[in-house]
Amino acid sequence: QVQLQESGPSLLKPSETLSLTCGVSGGSISGYYWSWIRQPPGKGLEWVGYISYIGNSKYNPSLKSRVTISLDRSNNQFSLNLNSVTAADAAVYFCARQQFGELSSFDYWGQGILITVSS
Amino acid sequence: DIVMTQSPDSLAVSLGERATINCKSSQSLLFSSNNKNYLSWYQQKPGQPPRLLIYWASSRQSGVPDRFSGSGSGTDFTLTISSLQAEDVAVYYCQHHHGTPFTFGQGTKVEIK
Numbered sequence: 148q149v150q151l152q153e154s155g156p157s158l159l160k161p162s163e164t165l166s167l168t169c170g171v172s173g174g175s176i177s178g179y180y181w182s183w184i185r186q187p188p189g190k191g192l193e194w195v196g197y198i199s200y201i202g203n204s205k206y207n208p209s210l211k212s213r214v215t216i217s218l219d220r221s222n223n224q225f226s227l228n229l230n231s232v233t234a235a236d237a238a239v240y241f242c243a244r245q246q247f248g249e250l251s252s253f254d255y256w257g258q259g260i261l262i263t264v265s266s
Numbered sequence: 267d268i269v270m271t272q273s274p275d276s277l278a279v280s281l282g283e284r285a286t287i288n289c290k291s292s293q294s295l296l297f298s299s300n301n302k303n304y305l306s307w308y309q310q311k312p313g314q315p316p317r318l319l320i321y322w323a324s325s326r327q328s329g330v331p332d333r334f335s336g337s338g339s340g341t342d343f344t345l346t347i348s349s350l351q352a353e354d355v356a357v358y359y360c361q362h363h364h365g366t367p368f369t370f371g372q373g374t375k376v377e378i379k
Contacts (some may be wrong), residue, residue, distance in 0.1 A: 182368075192316065192359060194368040207367040208267075241315050250363045252306035252329065256315035 151257035159184030180245035282312035289360035
C-alpha cells in the first residue's frame with residue numbers, strides 16, 4: 148500500500164520560504180507524476196504543481212514565479228518550495244500521486260500539513 | 267484556465283435516497299484521440315484528504331462502493347450516490363485533468379435530511 152507523508156515547518160513569517168517534503172513509502176517514486184495541492188481552511192482545493200519521475204515539472208501559473216518542486220529519487224521523496232509567503236498561502240498542503248501519468252487523477256494522498264503564516 | 271462549476275453547493279438527502287451532484291466545465295474534457303473524459307470525482311470528510319471515487323468520468327476506483335457512479339461527457343458530468351448512507355456525509359469535488367493547471371469545482375456538501 149502506497150503511503151505519502153508531508154513534513155516541514157508549519158509556522159512561517161510573511162516573506163519567508165515554505166519548504167515541505169513528501170516521503171513516499173510502499174512503492175517507488177519512479178514511473179509516476181507527483182503533485183502538491185493546497186486547501187485554505189474551510190475552502191476548496193488548488194493544484195500547486197507537479198513533478199515527473201524524470202524531473203520535469205509544471206506549476207500553477209497563479210504561483211509560477213514563486214514555486215519550485217524537486218525530486219529526490221535516492222530517498223523516494225519530493226519537495227515543495229514556495230518563496231515570499233503571505234497570509235494568502237496559509238493552507239493545508241497535500242502531496243498526491245497521479246494515477247496514470249501526466250494527465251490523470253490523484254489516487255494516493257498524504258494526510259496534509261497545516262501551514263500558518265503569521266508575524 | 268478551465269473553470270469547474272458544481273451544483274448544488276449543498277444538498278440534504280434522506281438515508282437510502284439518491285443524491286445527484288452536477289459538474290460543468292468551461293470547455294470540453296473529452297480527448298477524441300482516446301474517447302476519454304479527463305474528469306474525476308473526490309470525497310472529502312473533515313480532517314481527511316480527498317479520496318478518489320471516480321476517474322475518466324465513469325470508472326470507479328478500486329474499493330469504492332458501487333452505489334457511487336459517474337456519468338457525462340464533454341462539459342457536463344454527474345456523480346450519483348444511488349442510496350445514501352450515513353458514512354457518505356462529506357464534501358464532494360469534481361476535478362479536470364485535461365491539461366494544466368488542473369482545477370477543482372468549489373465542492374458540494376452532502377448531508378442527511
